[in-house]
Amino acid sequence: MLERVAVPAAPPVRRVTVTALLARHGAVVALAALILLALVATPNFLSMRTLNVNLTQVAGIVIVALGMTLVVATGGIDLSVGSLMAIAGALAPMLFLGRLVPLPAPWVGVALALTVPVLVTGAFGWFNGWLVTRYRIQPIVATLVLLIAGRGIAQVVTNGNLQAFRNPAFQVIGLGRLLGLPVQVWLMAALVLLFAWAMRRTLFGRQILAVGGNERAARLAGVPVSRVKRRVYVISGLCAGVAGLVVIAINSAADANLVGLGMELDAIAAVAVGGTALSGGRARIGGTLVGALVIQMVRYILLALGVPDAAALVAKAGLIIGAVWLQRQGRVA
Amino acid sequence: MLLEMDGIDKAYGGVPALRGASFAVEAGEVHALIGQNGAGKSTLIKVLTGYTRRDAGQVRFRGQDFAPAGPQAAQAAGISTIYQEISLVGQRSITENICLGRETRRFGLLHWRRMHEEAAALLGRFGIQVDVRRTLASYPTAVQQMVAIARAIAFQAALVVMDEPTSSLSDAEVQVLFGVIRQLRAEGVAVVFVSHKLDELYAVCDRVTVLRDGRTVQVSQMDGLPKLELVATMLGRDLSSVARAGATAFGAKRGRHGAALLAVQDLRAGPRVQGVSLDVGQGEVVGVAGLLGAGRTETARALFGADVRDGGRVTLDGRDFAPQGPGDAIRAGIGLCTEDRKAEGIVPELSVRENLTLALLPRLARAGIVDETRQAAVVAQFIKQLDIRCAGAEQPVGQLSGGNQQKVLLARWLCTDPRLLILDEPTRGIDVGAKAEIQALIRALAASGLGVLMISSEIEEIVEGADHAYVLRDGRTVARLTDAGLSEHAVMDAMAHGAHAGLHAPMLDAHA
Numbered sequence: 001m002l003e004r005v006a007v008p009a010a011p012p013v014r015r016v017t018v019t020a021l022l023a024r025h026g027a028v029v030a031l032a033a034l035i036l037l038a039l040v041a042t043p044n045f046l047s048m049r050t051l052n053v054n055l056t057q058v059a060g061i062v063i064v065a066l067g068m069t070l071v072v073a074t075g076g077i078d079l080s081v082g083s084l085m086a087i088a089g090a091l092a093p094m095l096f097l098g099r100l101v102p103l104p105a106p107w108v109g110v111a112l113a114l115t116v117p118v119l120v121t122g123a124f125g126w127f128n129g130w131l132v133t134r135y136r137i138q139p140i141v142a143t144l145v146l147l148i149a150g151r152g153i154a155q156v157v158t159n160g161n162l163q164a165f166r167n168p169a170f171q172v173i174g175l176g177r178l179l180g181l182p183v184q185v186w187l188m189a190a191l192v193l194l195f196a197w198a199m200r201r202t203l204f205g206r207q208i209l210a211v212g213g214n215e216r217a218a219r220l221a222g223v224p225v226s227r228v229k230r231r232v233y234v235i236s237g238l239c240a241g242v243a244g245l246v247v248i249a250i251n252s253a254a255d256a257n258l259v260g261l262g263m264e265l266d267a268i269a270a271v272a273v274g275g276t277a278l279s280g281g282r283a284r285i286g287g288t289l290v291g292a293l294v295i296q297m298v299r300y301i302l303l304a305l306g307v308p309d310a311a312a313l314v315a316k317a318g319l320i321i322g323a324v325w326l327q328r329q330g331r332v333a
Numbered sequence: 334m335l336l337e338m339d340g341i342d343k344a345y346g347g348v349p350a351l352r353g354a355s356f357a358v359e360a361g362e363v364h365a366l367i368g369q370n371g372a373g374k375s376t377l378i379k380v381l382t383g384y385t386r387r388d389a390g391q392v393r394f395r396g397q398d399f400a401p402a403g404p405q406a407a408q409a410a411g412i413s414t415i416y417q418e419i420s421l422v423g424q425r426s427i428t429e430n431i432c433l434g435r436e437t438r439r440f441g442l443l444h445w446r447r448m449h450e451e452a453a454a455l456l457g458r459f460g461i462q463v464d465v466r467r468t469l470a471s472y473p474t475a476v477q478q479m480v481a482i483a484r485a486i487a488f489q490a491a492l493v494v495m496d497e498p499t500s501s502l503s504d505a506e507v508q509v510l511f512g513v514i515r516q517l518r519a520e521g522v523a524v525v526f527v528s529h530k531l532d533e534l535y536a537v538c539d540r541v542t543v544l545r546d547g548r549t550v551q552v553s554q555m556d557g558l559p560k561l562e563l564v565a566t567m568l569g570r571d572l573s574s575v576a577r578a579g580a581t582a583f584g585a586k587r588g589r590h591g592a593a594l595l596a597v598q599d600l601r602a603g604p605r606v607q608g609v610s611l612d613v614g615q616g617e618v619v620g621v622a623g624l625l626g627a628g629r630t631e632t633a634r635a636l637f638g639a640d641v642r643d644g645g646r647v648t649l650d651g652r653d654f655a656p657q658g659p660g661d662a663i664r665a666g667i668g669l670c671t672e673d674r675k676a677e678g679i680v681p682e683l684s685v686r687e688n689l690t691l692a693l694l695p696r697l698a699r700a701g702i703v704d705e706t707r708q709a710a711v712v713a714q715f716i717k718q719l720d721i722r723c724a725g726a727e728q729p730v731g732q733l734s735g736g737n738q739q740k741v742l743l744a745r746w747l748c749t750d751p752r753l754l755i756l757d758e759p760t761r762g763i764d765v766g767a768k769a770e771i772q773a774l775i776r777a778l779a780a781s782g783l784g785v786l787m788i789s790s791e792i793e794e795i796v797e798g799a800d801h802a803y804v805l806r807d808g809r810t811v812a813r814l815t816d817a818g819l820s821e822h823a824v825m826d827a828m829a830h831g832a833h834a835g836l837h838a839p840m841l842d843a844h845a
Binding site: 201202203204206207209210213214216217218219220221222223224277281282 | 659660664669671677691701705
């Protein structure tokens with residue numbers, strides 16, 4: 001129908017620079033380096049026990065970071081995840097111990113404890129999304145509300161008491177094994193696959209990237225921008241709830257002061273190290289997994305070498321700065 | 334020579350944008366830089382102004398090797414740039430925008446009174462009287478453009494680069510700008526002037542450099558250079574083939590009216606739309622003309638459900654149509670190609686595939702899962718049909734030239750099989766070749782039964798391309814022009830004088 005009027009462009013030649021390569025795969029390179037370091041510097045790294053310890057600890061970060069990846073891909077951020085974990089962690093024991101509702105049978109309590117807290121944190125996530133979309137509050141401010149209030153809610157619900165418990169049925173999600181690996185690792189793997197598939201194949205995944213990449217254009221192309229945003233915060237809330245349950249199951253105790261403390265930073269760091277642009281429009285689920293593993297390895301190595309926890313925080317900050325720098329290199333290249 | 338660039342190479346992600354381009358500017362001349370989209374104009378300017386680094390080649394500025402580390406370094410060296418998209422801070426005052434980066438201080442504090450005076454004096458040179466304390470965003474685009482120019486000049490530049498400075502200015506404002514350019518030339522400042530409007534180049538430029546496919550293909554004096562030759566060089570075409578073509582590529586009009594599709598009566602929306610009435614029939618191209626601020630874009634947005642409507646009646650196929658958002662309009666079979674591709678059209682980091690199918694995606698998905706086979710088929714079909722030049726469906730759309738981005742956006746709507754397409758400045762900022770393709774495409778689409786509402790600032794596009802046209806003025810429809818009545822003179826007359834006052838009531842009767 002149309003005539004060509006210009007000379008067609010020459011076939012493009014792909015030239016890949018080292019920095020561009022690093023920007024794409026920097027997290028994988030960093031992870032490999034850290035594993036090598038761990039092999040050399042820490043004793044007994046190559047054992048099933050060490051593997052399980054690391055996987056057990058990383059599962060919570062990964063689950064929260066998955067939800068965070070979606071939020072960040074829309075150009076937002078969710079600071080409330082750690083506090084939402086505390087809320088889920090506070091509610092679950094009260095449910096299976098029968099403190100909130102009378103239990104006709106023990107399994108009812110476990111069923112309630114595995115579902116209700118997650119739905120509650122999902123609802124809090126919806127509240128975050130509602131603040132962001134209805135009142136156009138900046139996500140960092142909107143989710144700050146629950147970062148502060150959420151932990152307060154968890155403390156009020158439990159009167160600030162530590163809830164210690166032993167409930168094997170519930171604690172399967174933290175202490176159970178399947179084919180030699182902890183149950184929560186399987187849960188994490190399943191969620192990673194689900195999220196990766198959803199980002200690639202579903203309408204919702206494409207719309208998340210469009211909203212983060214150019215919100216005005218997405219709106220004019222018929223993308224329900226507010227709905228997409230509300231949903232990512234709900235998903236982030238759900239993920240935080242699941243992670244909260246896993247953490248208290250591992251510890252056999254729920255302390256509203258400590259569950260999920262600082263998790264928002266770990267999750268954001270995992271997302272950033274994994275190569276998801278903090279400005280939105282890009283989501284790397286696999287990257288987030290690798291990013292979380294990098295953070296876990298840093299934490300593990302520092303712990304194994306006897307470096308205090310406080311110093312580990314500085315290392316984490318360095319990681320985020322490095323990741324963001326690499327991302328920028330990738331943009332320019 | 335003030336500036337000499339030689340053998341400049343630059344590639345983006347392996348795709349060459351410049352291949353040994355050269356460019357030379359003398360002090361005190363106005364030098365036109367032209368070429369089709371993708372010819373390398375923007376890249377050459379970005380290399381010059383330090384936004385990007387060249388892969389190879391030499392640049393000498395004021396007799397010295399020149400390799401600016403960034404835009405600020407270039408600015409400090411005496412090269413100021415005014416970009417097509419205004420790159421100022423809307424929420425700050427005009428003074429702050431003009432003085433940003435070179436604030437006057439007294440006792441270590443900002444000397445506000447002196448800065449306000451300076452800003453007002455600079456704008457006064459262009460005959461613009463505004464309150465420099467108010468925020469930039471509270472002024473129309475044309476004023477913002479003048480502020481950008483004032484800012485560039487305030488830096489005591491030896492070379493001012495203007496990348497399509499007139500694209501958002503009215504004719505009177507363009508004349509003011511030309512006055513400023515001539516004044517700069519008299520002061521010995523060199524001006525590089527990038528524009529797609531040939532008349533402007535002839536009006537103000539001394540010499541011209543033509544780029545094509547990343548190479549410099551012609552450098553000559555503007556005086557005595559035939560327009561046709563310039564166009565032919567730019568397109569890389571034979572002179573005779575250009576001579577046969579008209580000023581636009583719309584081709585023959587249908588000259589009859591199709592069955593009613595969209596009817597708008599007394600539409601009101603916000604301050605800019607105060608009573609717009611128009612009709613679009615099936616298979617018609619309907620033009621909407623008007624000066625800047627006449628309410629054309631706002632009318633399009635209100636029809637599409639992107640802005641809230643205050644009043645009036647809109648019917649689609651004879652039924653009341655009141656979309657609550659763009660989603661409703663899309664489901665009803667309407668598409669809107671926005672004026673501002675970058676801000677409201679493309680999602681730059683996403684691929685051609687994702688951008689092209691963004692509006693269609695809900696229909697390509699079953700139970701929320703996108704059917705990638707069908708998606709790939711749609712994308713392949715439209716890349717071929719519209720001749721979208723890209724490295725492949727997975728190339729980020731931000732890397733394409735403006736004309737090809739526009740084709741992707743057209744395809745975004747065409748693949749939804751719409752009945753009505755609203756095009757806001759469909760050929761703005763794209764090169765002559767792609768422009769002709771898009772104009773021919775608009776006509777072909779109408780011939781296939783699609784109703785097209787085409788907003789354009791180019792009068793010949795309205796006159797040659799539209800079956801009938803409406804002229805808006807201050808948010809109201811002031812003229813409906815058909816057949817022989819649709820002439821450049823009539824359009825301009827209506828823009829200027831509003832034709833016959835209070836026309837909309839009888840006008841609607843005329844073709845009811």
